[in-house]
Structure formats: C-alpha cells, structure tokens
Amino acid sequence: MDLNLDAPHSMGTTIIGVTYNGGVVLGADSRTSTGMYVANRASDKITQLTDNVYVCRSGSAADSQVVSDYVRYFLHQHTIQLGQPATVKVSANLIRMLAYNNKNMLQTGLIVGGWDKYEGGKIYGIPLGGTVVEQPFAIGGSGSSYLYGFFDQAWKENMTKEEAEVKIIYA
Amino acid sequence: MTFTIPIDNGDSVKNAEADSQRTLYPYVTGTSIVAIKYKDGVLMASDMGGSYGSTLRYKNIERMKAIGKHSLLGASGEISDFQEILRYLDELVLNDNMWDDGNSLGPKEVHNYLTRVMYNRRNKFNPLWNTLVLGGVKNGESYLGMVSMIGVSFEDNHVATGFGNHLARPILRDEWHADLSFEDGVKLLEKCMRVLLYRDRSAINKLQIAKITEEGVTVSQPYSLKTFWEFKAFNNPTAGAEGSW
Numbered sequence: 001m002d003l004n005l006d007a008p009h010s011m012g013t014t015i016i017g018v019t020y021n022g023g024v025v026l027g028a029d030s031r032t033s034t035g036m037y038v039a040n041r042a043s044d045k046i047t048q049l050t051d052n053v054y055v056c057r058s059g060s061a062a063d064s065q066v067v068s069d070y071v072r073y074f075l076h077q078h079t080i081q082l083g084q085p086a087t088v089k090v091s092a093n094l095i096r097m098l099a100y101n102n103k104n105m106l107q108t109g110l111i112v113g114g115w116d117k118y119e120g121g122k123i124y125g126i127p128l129g130g131t132v133v134e135q136p137f138a139i140g141g142s143g144s145s146y147l148y149g150f151f152d153q154a155w156k157e158n159m160t161k162e163e164a165e166v167k168i169i170y171a
Numbered sequence: 172m173t174f175t176i177p178i179d180n181g182d183s184v185k186n187a188e189a190d191s192q193r194t195l196y197p198y199v200t201g202t203s204i205v206a207i208k209y210k211d212g213v214l215m216a217s218d219m220g221g222s223y224g225s226t227l228r229y230k231n232i233e234r235m236k237a238i239g240k241h242s243l244l245g246a247s248g249e250i251s252d253f254q255e256i257l258r259y260l261d262e263l264v265l266n267d268n269m270w271d272d273g274n275s276l277g278p279k280e281v282h283n284y285l286t287r288v289m290y291n292r293r294n295k296f297n298p299l300w301n302t303l304v305l306g307g308v309k310n311g312e313s314y315l316g317m318v319s320m321i322g323v324s325f326e327d328n329h330v331a332t333g334f335g336n337h338l339a340r341p342i343l344r345d346e347w348h349a350d351l352s353f354e355d356g357v358k359l360l361e362k363c364m365r366v367l368l369y370r371d372r373s374a375i376n377k378l379q380i381a382k383i384t385e386e387g388v389t390v391s392q393p394y395s396l397k398t399f400w401e402f403k404a405f406n407n408p409t410a411g412a413e414g415s416w
Contacts, residue, residue, distance in 0.1 A: 100251050104195070125229075129198030131251040133221070133229055145226075 014143030015056035027168035053114030058141035092124035100130025197249035203335035213306030248301035278307025290322025339363035
C-alpha cells in the first residue's frame with residue numbers, strides 16, 4: 001500500500017443540512033484525507049460566514065476554504081452597507097457566483113444553511129458546476145451516496161430540532 | 172455581475188490555457204423537454220429531475236420558466252448554465268420594461284437573443300451546455316423554437332430535446348395536427364413523456380406541463396403518469412423452467 005502524500009487534500013466527506021420548524025441544523029464528519037492517509041481527523045467542515053449563516057464544505061479542502069473566505073469578506077461588507085444581517089439567499093448567491101464563474105478550476109460542493117427574518121430557516125445546496133438548489137434538506141460529499149435512501153425514507157416536514165439532530169447523528 | 176478569482180496563468184503567447192476558459196462537461200443536468208403548438212398557444216412538458224452523472228440527485232428542479240409576458244423557456248442540459256441564462260433574460264426583460272413604451276419582448280425576440288448568446292459562446296469554445304426550447308404567444312400568433320448549445324436554431328410546430336428527439340418526435344410527426352384542443356395536446360405530450368419515462372434512464376415520474384396563451388403562462392403542479400407493467404410473463408415467471416428463480 002502506498003501513501004500518496006502529494007495527493008491533493010480532498011475531504012472524503014459527509015455533510016448534511018436539514019430545516020426544521022424554527023431554523024436549520026447542519027452536520028458534518030471531521031475527516032480530511034490525502035489519498036489513503038487521514039491528514040486531519042479533527043477538521044471543522046462547518047464554517048461560519050455571518051452570525052446567522054453557515055456553510056458545510058466538501059470536495060477540495062483548499063477550494064472550499066478559499067471560497068468561504070471570499071464570501072465571508074463580501075458578506076461582511078454587504079452587512080455593513082445593508083445595515084442589517086445578510087439573508088441566507090444572498091449568501092448562497094455569492095457562493096454560487098464564485099462557484100459558477102470559476103467552475104473550470106474549483107472542485108467543491110457546498111451546503112449553505114442559515115436563518116433570516118424574511119424567510120426563516122433555509123438550506124441551499126450548491127454542487128459542482130454552481131447550480132443553486134433550495135431544498136428542505138440537503139446532503140453532500142462523497143459519503144452522501146449512502147444517505148440518499150436513508151433520507152428519502154426518514155425525512156419528514158416540520159421536525160423539531162431534537163428530531164433533526166438525532167437523524168443527522170444517526171446518518 | 173461576475174467575480175472571477177484572479178489567477179495568473181502567465182504569458183498567453185506561450186501558455187495555451189492562459190486566456191481561455193472552456194466548459195468541458197456538464198455536472199447537474201436536466202433531461203428532455205417536449206413542446207407543441209396547439210389551438211390557443213403552446214404546451215410544454217418536462218420532468219423535474221436533476222441528474223448528477225448517473226445518479227438522480229435532485230427531484231424538484233423546475234426546468235420551465237416564464238420570460239416576460241409572452242414567452243416560456245424550457246431547458247435541458249446543465250442546470251447552472253440554465254440559471255445563468257435566466258439571469259441574462261431577467262436583465263433583458265428589465266431593460267425592456269424600463270423603456271415603458273407599452274411594447275414588450277415577444278417570443279421571436281427572445282429566441283433571437285438566445286440564439287446570438289449561444290452561438291457566440293460556442294465560437295469562444297465556452298458553450299452554455301443547454302438545449303433551449305422557447306415558446307410563446309404574442310398578438311394571437313403562436314411561436315415555438317429551439318436553440319442548441321452550438322447555436323443551431325429553428326422554429327417548428329413541435330420540438331423536443333435530448334432523448335425526446337429520438338423518442339418523442341416520431342410520435343409528434345405522426346399525431347400532431349394544427350388546432351389541437353388543450354385536452355388533446357396534453358394527452359399527446361403525456362404520451363411522449365410516458366415513452367421517455369420508460370426508455371430514458373435519466374427521466375423521473377414527476378412532470379410538469381406548462382401552457383402559454385395570449386393570457387399568459389401557467390405551469391402546472393407536479394404530477395405523475397400511470398405506467399403499465401402488467402406483462403403476462405411477470406405472473407408466473409418460472410412457468411417454462413420449474414424450479415428456477
């Protein structure tokens with residue numbers, strides 16, 4: 001078995017975002033792998049963009065980090081100009097703008113989740129290519145393949161926060 | 172508004188990638204669109220699936236959208252490119268409204284605009300990976316046209332994209348006629364969509380039908396088609412070879 005330590009740090013991830021009656025719950029695993037080696041077993045894949053919007057990152061670690069950094073910077077300025085917290089939709093759209101316009105170079109799938117006073121809790125999935133899909137729940141990362149069936153049968157509308165958390169941890 | 176992360180690829184004389192950005196392949200794709208002219212306007216059908224390679228990842232994608240007052244756009248292919256096209260069209264419609272002169276963009280104009288956009292992108296080797304269907308009614312005249320990702324553009328009484336070209340078009344050639352009623356038109360579209368459901372691997376049984384008439388656009392709620400699986404051979408599958416499974 002050879003460890004390719006020069007392989008790009010990809011995350012080999014499972015990320016989940018779920019809306020419930022009152023907001024959103026986000027979940028992620030903590031493994032970052034470089035080929036077969038686990039480069040970081042304590043990574044934090046849920047990254048804050050603003051007080052009320054977070055993003056789950058998957059795919060290339062570097063790409064998702066740099067996109068998050070740019071969007072946090074833009075949202076910070078936007079919040080100052082707007083005079084109130086940014087909405088989840090705007091955050092998702094900024095991520096989309098970077099993901100779509102740089103689709104040739106980026107390899108990262110993201111799930112934007114947050115709460116604002118206009119629309120409440122919202123989850124937006126942004127896969128490779130820069131499509132934006134608003135969903136009641138979203139899953140992503142290479143580990144998510146195993147969860148399509150689970151969520152198809154386990155998901156229901158208007159769960160409580162506790163129910164959502166239990167489902168995510170189980171997944 | 173665009174923001175491209177600045178990268179320095181160096182001298183564009185020696186480095187072929189320095190000044191070109193090309194779309195190589197689609198990621199999240201929609202499958203066929205089928206559309207026909209009928210008595211009062213145009214009917215268009217699409218399913219709500221978004222495939223990610225061979226996985227059917229999204230089951231709630233709307234691939235038909237109203238454009239202005241007179242047009243309906245359906246798209247197959249890369250969904251992110253379709254979303255970008257909708258943004259361009261938003262700008263087009265906004266500028267049209269700002270003239271405030273009582274005139275509004277009709278389907279012919281929108282179709283022409285889209286043709287120019289698609290062809291010019293193709294010339295730069297950076298296509299929008301979509302096949303678009305544009306239908307509409309203005310001043311009593313129905314219009315139905317199509318633009319492909321390489322800029323091929325034409326109008327017809329009935330169009331289909333993707334698999335629909337192979338499976339739906341023969342049905343439409345046989346059974347379409349002028350002045351179809353709404354009910355007959357829907358039946359015809361459903362017939363095409365059912366064949367696509369049976370034979371297109373990336374189709375799902377959750378479709379919408381959109382109608383555009385002089386009054387405007389309506390997109391139906393998603394619904395599913397009845398399918399037939401009562402083959403006699405399924406009743407007693409081991410009849411010819413007892414003990415097999």
